[in-house]
Structure formats: structure tokens, C-alpha cells
Amino acid sequence: MRGKFVTFEGGDGVGKSTQASLLERALRDLGEKVYLTREPGGNELCEQIRELLKVSPKMDRTCCLLLLFAARREHFVKTISPLLERGYFVICDRFYDSSLVYQGVLEGIPIENILELKRMTLGDFEPDLTLVLDMKAELSVYRLRGRHLIQDEYDAMNVEEHGRLREGFRKIADTFSFRAVLIDAEGTKEAVHSRIFAAVEKKFSLGATGSKLCAGGCR
Numbered sequence: 001m002r003g004k005f006v007t008f009e010g011g012d013g014v015g016k017s018t019q020a021s022l023l024e025r026a027l028r029d030l031g032e033k034v035y036l037t038r039e040p041g042g043n044e045l046c047e048q049i050r051e052l053l054k055v056s057p058k059m060d061r062t063c064c065l066l067l068l069f070a071a072r073r074e075h076f077v078k079t080i081s082p083l084l085e086r087g088y089f090v091i092c093d094r095f096y097d098s099s100l101v102y103q104g105v106l107e108g109i110p111i112e113n114i115l116e117l118k119r120m121t122l123g124d125f126e127p128d129l130t131l132v133l134d135m136k137a138e139l140s141v142y143r144l145r146g147r148h149l150i151q152d153e154y155d156a157m158n159v160e161e162h163g164r165l166r167e168g169f170r171k172i173a174d175t176f177s178f179r180a181v182l183i184d185a186e187g188t189k190e191a192v193h194s195r196i197f198a199a200v201e202k203k204f205s206l207g208a209t210g211s212k213l214c215a216g217g218c219r
């Protein structure tokens with residue numbers, strides 16, 4: 001049976017990576033085959049493209065968009081698609097919604113152009129479920145500063161820019177409501193994980209009553 005493709009989206013500092021790992025463990029605890037990956041990146045070549053994007057912060061924005069979709073296509077064809085064929089839950093930390101928000105909403109590349117690239121590279125493939133993590137812009141900035149993650153262009157964004165990102169991702173949840181769920185990402189990581197797990201359980205009828213994950217306390 002084909003697996004499920006679950007994506008995490010949201011601005012920087014909202015806790016996507018932590019929550020993606022917690023979901024990975026929870027699904028494994030239920031006996032599912034799970035693979036956790038991320039974008040940009042996810043396999044050797046795509047991680048090299050990620051490095052290229054990281055070391056070239058002044059790259060032309062269209063060039064950056066093309067590289068993101070080149071990496072995405074490679075990731076999709078070589079990693080995501082084969083794992084889904086083998087029945088895996090593939091959890092991906094960011095996918096093409098991030099391009100719509102960062103390159104589209106934030107950098108002003110026309111959304112139609114990004115959607116056209118999406119069609120060229122992924123066809124009508126869509127995530128089965130997109131978890132959009134939402135929190136106040138002030139809080140995500142505070143959390144990034146607290147974790148000393150101010151290291152690249154996006155990490156150095158101010159509250160106003162984080163606010164635009166937040167609105168962009170909220171619009172994604174609205175526009176793609178057939179696959180996307182807005183998750184309140186404020187509160188403890190255990191509380192946020194419970195909301196996420198409830199959304200996953202509801203979408204896929206996992207048949208469990210709750211995650212065993214945090215029974216002994218989350219790491």
C-alpha cells in the first residue's frame with residue numbers, strides 16, 4: 001500500500017524540526033515505517049545544493065528558486081517517491097509551500113511562476129497532510145534569538161518580516177485546506193506534539209488513542 005507524505009511548514013523558529021522528530025518517534029512507536037527528511041536537502045546531492053544556497057546568500061532570487069526546485073525534483077524522484085511506493089510515512093521538514101511563502105510572499109516572485117515550476121517538477125503530486133505551525137511573530141523572533149540561530153539572511157529577519165511569513169503560511173493553510181491543517185505552535189513541545197498527533201490520527205485514522213511518546217517525558 002502506498003505510504004503517506006506529511007509535510008511541516010511555518011516560519012523560522014516555530015519548532016518544525018523538533019515536532020517533526022517527535023512525530024517520527026510517535027509513528028515508529030505505533031509500528032509504522034517512517035522516514036524523516038527535509039528541504040532544501042534530504043539526500044546527498046540535495047544537501048550539496050542546500051550548502052550552495054547557504055554560502056551564496058546574495059544569489060539572484062530566480063536562480064535561488066530554480067535551485068530549490070531542482071533539489072526538490074531530485075529529492076522527490078530519488079527519495080520521496082520510492083519510499084512512498086514502499087509504504088513509508090515520509091515526514092518532510094518543509095516542501096514547496098515554503099517556496100510559495102519565502103520566494104513568493106516575502107521576495108515577490110509571482111506565485112503563478114512558482115506554481116508553474118511546481119507543475120513542471122512535481123506534476124499534480126501533493127502532500128497527504130501539511131501541518132502548518134503557527135505562532136506570534138514576536139515569539140518566533142524571541143525563540144530564534146534565544147537559540148542563537150541568528151546566522152543567515154532569514155534568521156536575521158525582524159518581527160515585521162516574520163509577521164509576513166506568518167500571514168503567508170496562514171494563507172497556505174486556508175488555500176490548501178484539503179490537505180493543510182493550521183496548528184497552534186505556542187505552548188510546551190508536548191502540548192504542540194499532542195495537537196499534531198491528533199491531526200495526524202484524524203487524517204489517517206491510525207486507530208490509536210494517543211501518542212505514547214511523551215508518557216515518560218519528551219526529550
Ligand code: TMP
Nearest residue numbers: 012039040068094095098099102103154
Ligand atoms: P530550515 O531552517 O527550516 O532548515 O530552512 C532553511 C531556510 O531555507 C529557511 O530560512 C527557509 C528557506 N527556504 C526557502 O526560502 N524556500 C524553500 O523552498 C525552502 C524549502 C526553504
